[in-house]
Amino acid sequence: METLLHISGVDKAFPGVQALKNACLNVYAGKAMALMGENGAGKSTLMKILTGIYHRDAGTIEYLGQKVTFANPKASQEAGISIIHQELNILGNLSIAENIFLGREFVNAWGGIDWRKMYQESDRLLARLGVSHSSRLPASELSIGERQMVEIAKALSFESKVIVMDEPTDALTDTETEALFVVIRELKAEGRGIVYISHRLQEIFQICDDVTVLRDGQFIGERSVADLSEDLLIEMMVGRKLEDQYPHIDVPQGTLRLSVENLTGSGVDNVSFNLKSGEILGISGLMGAGRTELMKVLYGALPRTAGNIYLDGKPIINRTAQDGLKNGIVYISEDRKGDGLVLGMSVKENMSLTALDYLSHLGRIDKAKELMTVVDFIDLFNIKTPSPDKIIGELSGGNQQKVAIAKGLMTRPNVLILDEPTRGVDVGAKKEIYQLINKFKAEGLSIILVSSDMPEVLGMSDRILVMKSGKITGEFSREDATQEKLLAAAIGKSH
Numbered sequence: 354m355e356t357l358l359h360i361s362g363v364d365k366a367f368p369g370v371q372a373l374k375n376a377c378l379n380v381y382a383g384k385a386m387a388l389m390g391e392n393g394a395g396k397s398t399l400m401k402i403l404t405g406i407y408h409r410d411a412g413t414i415e416y417l418g419q420k421v422t423f424a425n426p427k428a429s430q431e432a433g434i435s436i437i438h439q440e441l442n443i444l445g446n447l448s449i450a451e452n453i454f455l456g457r458e459f460v461n462a463w464g465g466i467d468w469r470k471m472y473q474e475s476d477r478l479l480a481r482l483g484v485s486h487s488s489r490l491p492a493s494e495l496s497i498g499e500r501q502m503v504e505i506a507k508a509l510s511f512e513s514k515v516i517v518m519d520e521p522t523d524a525l526t527d528t529e530t531e532a533l534f535v536v537i538r539e540l541k542a543e544g545r546g547i548v549y550i551s552h553r554l555q556e557i558f559q560i561c562d563d564v565t566v567l568r569d570g571q572f573i574g575e576r577s578v579a580d581l582s583e584d585l586l587i588e589m590m591v592g593r594k595l596e597d598q599y600p601h602i603d604v605p606q607g608t609l610r611l612s613v614e615n616l617t618g619s620g621v622d623n624v625s626f627n628l629k630s631g632e633i634l635g636i637s638g639l640m641g642a643g644r645t646e647l648m649k650v651l652y653g654a655l656p657r658t659a660g661n662i663y664l665d666g667k668p669i670i671n672r673t674a675q676d677g678l679k680n681g682i683v684y685i686s687e688d689r690k691g692d693g694l695v696l697g698m699s700v701k702e703n704m705s706l707t708a709l710d711y712l713s714h715l716g717r718i719d720k721a722k723e724l725m726t727v728v729d730f731i732d733l734f735n736i737k738t739p740s741p742d743k744i745i746g747e748l749s750g751g752n753q754q755k756v757a758i759a760k761g762l763m764t765r766p767n768v769l770i771l772d773e774p775t776r777g778v779d780v781g782a783k784k785e786i787y788q789l790i791n792k793f794k795a796e797g798l799s800i801i802l803v804s805s806d807m808p809e810v811l812g813m814s815d816r817i818l819v820m821k822s823g824k825i826t827g828e829f830s831r832e833d834a835t836q837e838k839l840l841a842a843a844i845g846k847s848h
Contacts, residue, residue: 356380357382357515358515360377360413370739373409375571376412379565379575380546383545384546385537389550390566391590391591391751395571405423405428406425433511434513435513437504437507438504442504446491447491448490449490450471450475472489478506479503496524496641498524501529502529515548517548518548518550518551519550547561552778557578563576566589598808599813600788602794604631606631606632610629610664610768611627612627612663613625613627614662615661616650618660622823623824624647626828628801630797633814634799634814634815635802635804635810635817636804638821638843639843642843651770653682656672664767681765681768687776689757695745698745699741704727704741704759711765733759734759736748736756750777751779751782758771769793769799769800771802772803773803773804807839807840814831814834817839826843
C-alpha cells in the first residue's frame with residue numbers, strides 16, 4: 354500500500370493554546386482516510402499546516418517520499434494537494450467557470466483568456482458532479498449546496514494526488530451527496546488519496562477506508578473502518594462513552610405561546626401551527642421545502658403577504674428582523690458565518706450585539722455588565738475560548754455555534770428558532786447543545802428546531818411538522834413519528 358502523505362509528531366502552539374501536540378496522519382493511494390475529532394481537536398489546524406497557511410513548531414511532513422514544507426497554499430496546490438474548505442470561497446459576482454479557474458485561466462495564442470476552453474472544462478467538471486447548471490451562470494444564483502459543489506469542482510480541476518475534503522456534504526442534498534460519493538469512489542480507483550473530515554458518522558462508514566482520530570490536538574489512533582462501530586469511534590473521539598445521543602426530557606407543557614394562522618410569504622404557502630411554552634417543535638423536510646423561509650417570514654426577515662401571528666394571545670407584526678427581536682422571537686441562522694456572526698469581531702462583541710438595549714444605561718453600554726453577562730454565558734455554554742476578547746473567527750465551528758445561540762438567548766426571548774443548530778458540529782459539542790436546549794425548554798422557553806438530520810428531529814422534538822414546497826404536509830407526535838413517516842410526508846406521499 355503506497356503512502357502518499359505521512360505527517361508525524363506535529364506540534365503547534367498559539368498564545369495561550371496548545372493546538373497540536375504530536376499529531377500524526379497517513380494518507381494512502383486509493384483510499385479515503387477519515388480525520389475525526391471534536392471541534393477544537395486540531396483537525397483544521399493540521400490541514401492548515403499541511404497546506405502552508407500555518408508553520409509547524411515541530412514534526413515532519415513527507416509527501417511522495419520526500420520531506421516537505423509548503424510556504425503557502427499555492428505551493429501545496431502546485432505540488433498536488435488540494436483542500437475543499439468548509440467555509441465557501443465563492444465570489445457571487447463571477448460566473449461558475451470564473452470561480453473554478455480563478456487565477457488559472459486558460460490563455461489563447463493571443464494572450465487573452467480562452468473562454469471557450471474554460472467553459473468546456475468547467476461544464477465537464479460540473480457534469481461529473483451531476484450539476485445541471487451551465488458554467489456561464491453567475492455564482493450568486495446558486496444555493497449554498499450548489500456553491501459547495503462548485504468548490505468541489507474547483508478542487509477536482511487541479512488533478513491533485515491528495516484531496517482534503519472538510520465537511521464537504523454539510524450543505525448538500527442527499528442527491529448531491531451521492532453524486533459526490535460516486536466521484537470519491539472514482540478518485541480512489543484512480544489512485545488518489547482522500548482526507549475526509551466530517552461529523553456525520555454514517556458517511557465515514559459509507560465512504561472511508563480508515564480513520565485517524567485527534568483529541569485535544571493529540572493523535573489518539575489510526576484504525577480501519579471495518580474494525581469500528583459508531584460507539585467505538587465516538588469513544589475514541591471524546592474519551593468516554595457517549596450514552597443517549599439525543600437526550601430528550603419530558604417537560605409539562607405550559608400555555609399556548611405562539612399561534613400562526615394561514616401564514617403566506619416568500620416561499621411559504623398558507624401555513625398554520627401552534628407552539629406551547631416548554632415545547633420543542635421540530636420542522637423537517639427536504640432541502641428547498643421552505644423550512645428556512647417559513648422561519649424568516651415568521652421572524653420578519655422575509656416579507657409576509659397574508660396570515661396572522663399571535664404571541665401569548667396578542668397579534669404581532671414582524672416587518673423586519675428587528676421587529677422579531679422586539680417581539681421576543683429570536684432566529685439562529687443555519688448560516689452562522691453569513692447571517693449569525695461577525696467573524697472579525699470578538700466573542701464578547703458578537704454575543705452582546707443584539708442585547709445592547711438590555712446592557713445599556715442612559716444610552717451608554719454598561720461595560721462591566723456586558724463583560725459579566727458574556728462571561729456567565731461562556732461558562733454556561735462551556736465555550737472554549739482563552740478570552741472574551743478572542744476574535745470569533747479563530748474559534749472552532751462548535752464554539753462559534755454556541756456563541757451564536759448565546760447571542761440569541763441574551764435578548765431573553767419567548768420563542769427561540771434554531772435552524773440547523775448542530776450543522777458542522779462534532780458529537781461532543783452536539784450533546785452539549787442538546788443539553789442547553791433541554792435546560793431552556795425546562796425553564797419554559799418555546800423552541801422551534803429546524804433540521805435536515807432526521808434522527809436529531811426525532812430524538813429532540815415533542816412534536817414534528819413536515820414541509821414540502823412551502824406547505825405543511827404532515828404533523829406527528831413524538832410517539833407516532835418515524836423516519837419512514839417523515840420521509841413520506843417530505844416527498845408528498847400520504848401517510
